[in-house]
Amino acid sequence: MKKILIGTMVIGGFFTLSHAAEKYDTRAFRIVTKLCTSCHGTPFYMAKQLDSDDWAYFFDNEKKMMKIHKNKPKGMASLKNKLFQNHKKRLKKFFVKNSKDSGAVHGCDANFCGTHH
Ligand code: HEC
Incomplete structure (x- = not known):
């Protein structure tokens, strides 16, 4: 019984972690990368x-x-770009969520691997 309980907790923890890893807006990420x-x-x-x-x-x-x-x-072109104009709201959210005072730290995933420049 104890084993089953621990197993459930480990699996639960795994799902929480993998969910946390996807917790940013990858569409916003790609738009910012591009622009x-x-x-x-x-x-x-x-x-x-x-x-x-x-x-x-x-x-x-x-x-x-x-x-x-x-x-x-080039910067002006980016700010006037349709991608920026149409997705401003989610870009703002992305920057606010990942700002200096947000405490957000990201590990490796398909888009990003922990380097900061
Ligand atoms: C051609 C280069 C270029 C591109 C492309 C560019 N910027 Fe900038 N950006 C700059 C420079 C240069 C500054 C001034 C930096 C400074 O004065 O310290 C700046 C400053 C800023 C600032 C003011 C705060 C700061 O960091 O100084 C914001 C906000 C900003 N950019 C947002 C954006 C966003 C959002 C995009 C993409 C949609 C973008 N920029 C694309 C060159 C660029």
Whole structure:
């Protein structure tokens, strides 16, 4: 009986862990990789550069974000890209969730393997 109980707990723990590993928005991850990584580093690295309220601020004040990229045609193109414009909400969520003060740490998966730049 004891063995069955422990077995159940181990399996339960395994499912919790594997679920946690998928706990970020992989679509947002891919969009950021495509549009921002060339200058800002991997999406998680990029997210970690700012606090959650800074990310919220920039996404709520898109003009400010544009202004910062004024002299970076590639950056401007990214911010005006349909992928960015159509998925702003989930990108904001992704950055806030993975920000400097979020405490989120990611291990290896198919998209990302624990390096931070
Ligand atoms: C062509 C290069 C380039 C691309 C592409 C680019 N950026 Fe930037 N971004 C910059 C530079 C340069 C700065 C100014 C960094 C500084 O002043 O420290 C910046 C600054 C920022 C800032 C202000 C906070 C900070 O880190 O200084 C935000 C927010 C930001 N970028 C978001 C984005 C997002 C979101 C994307 C993708 C949709 C993106 N950027 C794509 C070059 C780029």
